[in-house]
Amino acid sequence: MKQYKLLWKRLKLIRRGRLDLTQLQVAQRMGVSRNSYADYEAGRAEPRPHNLVKLVEIFGQAVYKEC
Numbered sequence: 001m002k003q004y005k006l007l008w009k010r011l012k013l014i015r016r017g018r019l020d021l022t023q024l025q026v027a028q029r030m031g032v033s034r035n036s037y038a039d040y041e042a043g044r045a046e047p048r049p050h051n052l053v054k055l056v057e058i059f060g061q062a063v064y065k066e067c
Helices: 002-016 023-030 034-042 049-066
Strands: none
Touching: 002 034, 002 049, 023 034, 023 049
């Protein structure tokens, strides 16, 4: 899970800054609980593949512009 820590930090910055979304809003769009999404951001859990696809749909354009 450590290898994803930088990714989650980056997504958190984009979520809060560029997209202006709360953890709850992202979780609702993904169809998971806010606690599950918070665990992803904190590196305590890894999303399943279908949830990674949802993350790409939510963050995709913003992550691309950030890189």
